[in-house]
Every structure is written in C-alpha cells, then in structure tokens.
Amino acid sequence: MNIFELDRQYIMGTYRRQNLCIKQGSGAVCTDESGKEYIDLGSGIGVNSLGYCDKEWADAVSKQAHTLQHTSNLYYSAPDAELAQMLCEKTGYQKVLFQNSGAEANECAIKIARKYSADCYGEQACRNRILTLVNSFHGRTVTTLAATGQDVFHTHFYPFTEGFSYAPANDFDAVKAVLAQGGFCAVMFEPVQGEGGVMELDADFLKEVADYCAAHDLLLIADEVQTGMGRTGTLLACEQLGVKPDVVTLAKGLGGGLPIGAVLANEKTCNVLSYGDHGTTFGGNPVVCAGAKVVVSRVSDPSFLLEVQKKGVFLKRKLLACEEVTGVSGLGMMLGISLKTKEAAKVCAQCIEAGVIVLTAKNKIRLLPPLSISWEELTEGVERLISVLNA
Template identity: 60%
Template sequence: MSTQEKMDQYTMQTYKRQEVCLVSGKGATATDEQGKTYIDFGSGIGVNALGYAPEQWAQAVALQAQTLQHTSNLYYTKPAAELAQALCERTGYQKVFFANSGAEANEGAIKLARKYSHDRYGAKANRNKVVSLVNSFHGRTITTLAATGQEVFHQNYFPFTPGFVAIPANETSHLAEALDEQVCAVIIEFIQGEGGVIPLTQAFVAQLVAFCQERDILIIADEVQTGVGRTGTFLTSEQYGFQPDITTLAKGLGGGLPIGAFLCNEKLANVFQYGDHGTTFGGNPVACAGALVILQTLDDALLAEVREKSDQIKTVLQSSPEVGQIDGLGLMLGIELKTKTAPAVLKECLANGVIVLSAKEKVRLLPPLNITKEELNQGLEILLHVLNATNH
C-alpha cells in the first residue's frame, strides 16, 4: 500500500493534498519519494522560516530532545525562560504566554482581552464584544471561527461562541458605530493571508488605533502568519508605527515545530492570575529550543535580505504579461493573475519542480526567509515560465 493510499484510507479527508509525498529537504529544496526535487516557495505555509533542516536549529532540537523533551508547566525549564526573555526584549512587550498553535494563541488573546474589561469595568458593563474584519482568518476552533470574518468557514458549525462581529477592512466609515461601549477588543491581521494576501492601509490602521485608544479598546494583532520576520521586520506592526496591546505568533516562530504565543503590554501583564489559563504542552522545551535559534538567526542583516528578495520577486514577476497586481510585504506576497487560475498555476508549478500556494484567486508565495539567491532565481525562472506559458 502506497503512502497516499494509507493516508486516504486511515485519515479523515479534510485536506485536498497534492499527489506528492515529500520525504526530505535542505534549505528551500524538498525531495519526494521518487527523488524529484522542488524549490519550495511555500515553506509549509510560512512555518519553515529557515527552510528544511537548518543545521543549528536541528542540532538544538535534537540536543534538547535527548536532554528533556517535556516536563509540564508545574516546573520551570531553561528553554522556555530564555525564549520568553528573548521575545519580550526583541518586541518591547512585558509578558508572554506560550501555546501550541495560532488558533490557541488567538483564543488566549481573546480571553485576556475579555478578562481585562471584566476586571476593569465589571460584569454589569457587558463589555465583552470582539470586533474582527471581514475576510479575516483567525483559526478553526469554534471561538476563532466566530472571530473569522468569512462565511465560507462558518457552515455546519453553529452555534458559535457569541460576542463577535466583523466589519469591512480598510473602510473607516464603520469604525465609530462598530466600536461601541460593549467592545473590549479589535482583532486584526495586518495582511489578510488566507483572505487573499490583502494588506490593511496605513490610514485605516491609524484611525482604528486612535478610536481604540480613546475608548480603552484593546487591539489584538494576529501575526501568526505575518510575524517573526515574514514581512521584513520582526513584527509587521513595526511598519505601521505602533505596538498593539496583544500580539499573537505561531507558524515561523517554531521553525517547523508546533508552538504559539501571545505577548502583551504592561497594562495587561498581570490580568491573568493563577488558574486563569493553561495548556499541557505550551512552552515545550524542544519547541522552545528550536524557536530560540530562529530568533537568534533573524538579525537585521537577514531582515534586510527579506526586503531585498521581496523587491527582486516583484521585479521579476511584474515582467510577465499574466501578472496583475502583487500585494503583500516582504516574503508574504499574493500575485493577481489576469487569465489563469491559481489552482492551475499551482499544479503546473508542482509538475515543473516549484511549490507555490494559493489564497483566494491569487498565487501566494511564502518562501523561507533565508532562501539562497540560487534557489530563488531557479524557482522564479520556473514560475515565470509557467505564468507565461500559453493556455491550452
């Protein structure tokens, strides 16, 4: 029985997998069961920030796995303590809570926001509504689905956790009415990844921040996909000129292992007390050891390279008559197509040895942040060939 047959027979069919079984990888190059290689412009949907099997990361993970793979949060561990310090010092936040995924990080952020309002304004104020944006995506749990502003994800799962409302992104006319006295927080993605790689405008964010600060409404930045250097700065909020009250991270933070985190400012640092929140695997020593290497590697020079590679990708692809607008920042880009469909381009790229992603109608690129010039040029050459090929 082949790998594909085993997966199809024994796992729930919730994913539309490509007919490729990847068995190994190095850098931005993956290899399948037949020995065919692929330049990976998807990095596991932004998870493999440093590509496949980066040497220092793999060594740190292996050593920690051989030393102390788990102990629970009833005890202290050095990797969790060091990662917490590194994240707070890097971002300017006061405290961090470690989870296991982006959805869990967002759930925790929502709980923290609601408890802040409960503690400060009391239960009678009924100040527990969370505003999200239309076309957003915040996870697949019942609560994070409630926060997700896309109806396509809501079918079949009612009733959802109450207290959520979605308003249009980049439209300031809705803000004054939406941010009423029952709102405790707004949750945003600076670039709506699953929604089609759509950035928020500086003007919209600036007015949102002004409204929220005036009304003591917390801003939660979902940087699960945009964070950890993906857009050319460690946090994308840096490019918008403010620090959200809470920022959530996952994906690239672990470099390939499951980890999530939410960070908060001084105002929220002591809102959660003993027993208010918890998780069995959060702060796992092995995942934290890997994440520490990610943070140590993501220096100013590498972030500058991310921005340079972004410019190169845009320059090369904009030469294609098939390419319309290219949206996004850094190495999180969405390519608008004029005549082809994203699924067709994805399939043709795979056949030619390049892995790309899709987001709505766009081709989405999330290559490793440290992809080499050779790998980048090779992948772009193939992608450009696919884009320019005549439709049959």
Template identity: 40%
Template sequence: MSSSIHLFSVNPLLKPTNFSHSRYSIPQNRQFSAPSACLNVDVRAPDSDSSKPALSEKASRAIEIMEEEKRVLVGTYARAPVVLSSGNGCKLYDIEGREYLDLSSGIAVNALGHADPDWLRAVTLQANTLTHVSNIYYSVPQVELAKRLVASSFADRVFFTNSGTEANEAAIKFARKFQRSSHSNKEQPPVEFIAFSNCFHGRTMGALALTSKEHYRSPFEPVMPGVTFLEYGDIQAATKLIHTGKIAAVFVEPIQGEGGIYSATKEFLEALRTACDTAGALLVFDEVQCGLGRTGYLWAHEAYGIYPDMMTLAKPLAGGLPIGAVLACERIAGTVNFGDHGSTFAGSPLVCSAAIAVLDKISDPGFLASVSKKGQYFKELLVKKLGGNPHVKEVRGFGLIIGIELDVSASPLVDACRQSGLLVLTAGKGNVVRIVPPLIISQEELDTAARILLDCLPLLDESS
C-alpha cells in the same frame, strides 16, 4: 482583458533600498527544462498490458501511502499527490527522488528552510537533555524564549500555546478577562469583537468565530456570538462601532495571508489604535503568518510604527515544531490569574529551544535587511516577467509574503508549477498565488521560481 499591475517597490512602509535587479535578469529566450511530472491523481496499479511501463518500486510505494491515507485519516485535507520524504535548505524531495523548490515553506512555517544546522543542533541537544515537563514546573528554555520575545517587542509578558489558533483563543479570553476586571462595577462589561473581511484567525470555535469566510464557520454553527465583520480598511465603520463601548477587542492582521496578501494602510491601523484608546477596547494584531521577519521587519507592525495591546504569533517561531504565543502588555497580563488558562504541552523545553535558535537568527538586522532586499527584487522580477499576461491582475505584498492575483482560479497554475518542481500556495478566493518561501532563499532560487511561473502561465488560457 486588460490588466493592472501594482508593484509596491516604492512602498512607504518599506526600508529604502538602492537595490537594482538588472544584473539578475533572465534572458527572454532562455529555455527551462522541467522535471518530470508528479504522480497523477488518478493512480492505478499496473495491468497486464505490456505496452504500459511498469511502475517503479518507489512509485508503487507512493501510491500505497496515498491509498493508506484515505483509509486511516479523517478526510479534512485535499492533498496534492506528492509524498515528501526529505528536505534541505529551500529544496524538498519526494519519495521517488524528485526535487522541488519550496516557496510554500510549510505554509509560512519553515523560515530557516529545511534542516538548518543551528536549529538541528538546538533540537538534538535539548531532546537529549529534557523534552517535556508540563507547566507545573519551571524550565530554562521557556523563560529564555519569553525574555527574548519581551526584549524584542512592545510586550511585557508572554503566554505560550501550541498553534496560532490557540494563541487567538487565549487572546479572546484575556480580552474578556481584562474587560471584566476593568469594569467590575458594571453589570455588563464589553464582550464583543471586531474582525475584518478576508481575515483568517483559526479553526477552533473562538478563533473560527473571528474568521470571515462563511464556509469555514457554517458547518459548525453556532459559534461564539458577538463578532462583527467589517470591511478591511473601513476606518469610518470601525471607529463608529468601537465608540459604542461594546467592543472588548479588535482583531486585525497587518497583512492578511490566507485572505489574499492584503496589506493594511497606516491610516487604517492608526485609526484603530486611536479609537481603541478612546473607548477602552483592546487592539490585537494577529501576526501568525506575517510576523517574525517575513516582511523584512521582525514584527510586521513595526513597518507602520503602530503597536498593539496584544499580538499573536505561531507559524515560523519554532522552525517547524508546534508553538504559538500571545504577547501582552502588563495591564492585560495583570488581570489573568492562576487557573484562568493553561496548556499541557505549550512552551516545552524542546520546542522553546528550537524557537530560540530561530528567533536569534531572524532577529539579526542583517538577516532582516536581506529579506527586505530579496522581497523587493522578487516583486520587481514577477512584475517584469508576468505583468504582460492578461490573467495577472496584481502583484502585491512586501518582504517575502507575496500574492499574485489572477482573474481565474489559481489552482491550475499551482498544479503546473508543482509538476515543474515549484511549490506555491493559493490564497484569497482561490484566485491568488501565495508565495511565502523560506527567508533564507537565494536570489538564484527566486530567479528559478519566476522562470517556472512564467513557463506555466499558458496553462491558465486552457482553464479559463
């Protein structure tokens, strides 16, 4: 089967770079010795057959933990058969001591890797001082974090949540409250929403209604009505629907993560911005996965020069602790009154102190430049190493959010990589390998990742 490999190394959205990866190339004949495989899913206790080696104490404990999980937790996760126990930098270790290079970073959460010393210092100090007080009272870390977010963005105000789906729920409510306040003389203000194909905005009922994959929604219907899904990038359809005057807000990811690492074009986002301004609809950028430095820009939309009315954040903001945020301009925030929304845990001193440590690091221009440089290097390396394989259709993304689209399911490759000591994710329709490493990853670690991916690619021939 013929394949077409697309590399965005000359991407007009990226900052120009003269970086060359030639001196980092891996010799073609270099052999890689993979670590021993992880536990097989079909686990059994050792029997009396003396020809079979007895499981070690740690292996037995790993099996025990996996069996206990089945008994006590709701079965919502198809977990990989690995019990992780510790981490440092871009490395994770399971209960048996096996090492893994982590290019999943907790689903794009651990931007500073594991056990970052500055993050650890901030969390430890705050835990010893004040952990939680609720939003009935003021706390210094919450105000300080909000000040930093406002200073570094288009926004005037911040609302804190505990997750990305909660941030999108809040943005839905704020959009409807804004429209109701702006159309007080009308019997029916705009209350509908637009979202796009391949999008993912969360799993709570409002955010779920904005999520395109039907199998996520159908078991829980009816969800919130009034959402229309359009093709991602379809300017004409979006403009036409926005101009009907029925749309309260348009939710869009500048780069779709869960959907398969698809990047919007500047023309598409520009058209949405213009149509929303004309019709009075709000433009909401969901940067839960693509924001906060992952593209080499602090905010993904900065690459396009187009700014939203609201932006939702979460995953990497507190470096592994639960937080989300809605950033909004004053004209929206000014319509939200006491009691319109709230949260018991959101914006606690502990989590906000952790987020300050993360934000201060990743917002440094030198740090962001390194993300852009490493992302370009890695995409070029992946195209060079994997591009000749007929199963590889495309390598896309920018910065350190990268997708490798295959013509078969990505699961066998992801499993083989894990057994060889590399953690990556799937995305899209299950045929995309999603790579979202800690932003601190080194070029040497990226070389290792590319080598393992190359070594594991032959597994796709067996599964196709």
C-alpha cells in the same frame, strides 16, 4: 499500499492535498520519493522560516530532545524562560504566554481582552464584544472561526461563540460605526490578511483604529500568526505599519517547523491572566522552544531582515514583469499574485510538475518562501513559476 492510499484510507479527508509526497528537504529544496527536487516557495504555509532542516535549528532541537523533552507547566525549565526573554527584549513586550498553535494563541488573546474588560468595568457592563475585519482568518476552533470575518467559515458547527462583529478592512468609518454600537472590549486584525488573499492593511487606517482603541480603552490585538517573526521584513509587521498593539499573537514561523504559539502582552495586558485562568499541556515545550530560540535569534538580526525586504522587492519586480501577472500584493516575503487569465489552483498543481511549490490564497498565488532562501534558490524558483505562468 503506497503512501497516497494509506493516507486516504486512514486520515480524515479534511485537506485537498497536492499530488506530492515529500520525503526530505534541505534549505529551500525538498525531494519526493523518486528523488525529484522542488524549490519550496511556500515553506509549509510560512512555518519553515529557516528552510528544511537548518543545521543550527536541527542541532538545537535534537540536543534538547536528548536532554529534556517535556516537563509540564508545573515546573520551571530554561528553554521557555529564555525564549520568552528573547521575544520580550526584541519586540518590546512585557510578558509571553506559550501556546501550541495560532488558533490557540488567538483564543488566549480573546480571553485576555474579555477578562481585561471585566476586571476594569465589571461583568455587568457586558463589555465583551470583539470587532474583527471582513476577510480575516483567525483559526479553526469554534471561537476563532467565529472571529474569522468570512461567512464561508460560519457553517456546520453551530452554535458558534457569541460576541464577534465584523467591519470592512481599510474603512475606518465603518469600523467606527460598528464600535459605536457599544459593548466592545477589543479590535483584532491581521496586519496582512493572509488566507483572505494577502491584503495588507493601510497604515493610516490602522493608526486611526489604534487611536480609537486607545481613547476608548479597547484592546488592540494583532494576529501576527502569519506575518510575525520576520515574514514581512520586520520582526513584527506592525512595526512597519506604525502601531504597537496591546496583544500580539504568533505561531507558524516562530517554531521553524515545530508547533508553537505565543501571546505577547504589553504593560496593560501582561498581568490580566493569573493563576488558573489559562493553561495548555504542551505550551512552552522545551524541544520546541530550543528550536524557536534559534529562529528568533536569526530572524531578528537586522541584516537578515534587510535581506528579506530585498528578496521581497526582487520577487515583486520579477513577477510584475510577467504578462500573466496583473498585480502583486503583500509585504516582504508574504506575497499574493493576481493572475490575468489562469486559475490559481491549476497553476499551483502545474508548478509541482515544474519543480516549484507555491500556495494559493483565494484566487491568488501566494508565496511564503523560507526567509533564509538563497538568492540562487529564489531566482530559480521564481523562474520556474514564471515559466508555468507563461505557458
């Protein structure tokens, strides 16, 4: 049986995979079983921030795997403590709690918001609702599906977790009207809505939401699972949007290819969870954290971030010059391409034929290239995409 058949026979069919079996990779290029090369402008949905098998990252991971692979959270170990220190020093947050995924990090943020409110105002105040934005995506657990502001995700798995309300993005009056109903403890948002179609929030809107939250003691939670760790050209996307949320969630690119989630908390929220309130067996795993330390030290370098910004501008300019492209949304190297006549899903499949990997988000082509992609790889990759769009 070949890999395609094995996969279909033994793995539950929850993904519609492309017709591509990736064998290995280096930098922004991967190869299939036949040796054909593909320039990857998707980085495993924003995960391989340093590309495939970056030497420094792979050395750190393998050295740690040969030293100490797991301890459980019953004991201390260096990699997670050192990674937490790096994250706090580079982002200005006070404390971190490590998780395994974006959904899990968001679950933790939701727990922090509800407990903060219960601690300050009492359970009987019923101040436990969370407002999220229409078109958002926050994960696949039953609670983060409920937090996701898209009806299409609110099917099959009833009963969903209660306590979420939705309001349209970039419409502060609508947000205010929902919050005025009372019972809220937090607002949660993605700075750029990724799965929802790469839609960035307006800085003015976010500032109004942040001010409202501060005035009413609601926690502001940024889901930076996709936007964080340099993806948008700043370490956190919120930096360039001018807000400093109380809680920030990270995952995807933080691990550079190994599973990790993290919750950053400020002075107000960093001691809300205490002994026994939360835990996860693999959170802060030494091997994963050793790799993440390399990612954080590289992507937080201002010259690296400047390159991400320049590469984003370059991509936008090249794409906007293409007849088939009607618009490019997003920030840094998180881009959504609107098409005049073509169907994004078909373009995505044709790109594989043409030796370039791209993603979709709703009816757009989505690009999330490795942040470390070379100019040569980027130029060749976008040219292959444009040739598919022009065909």
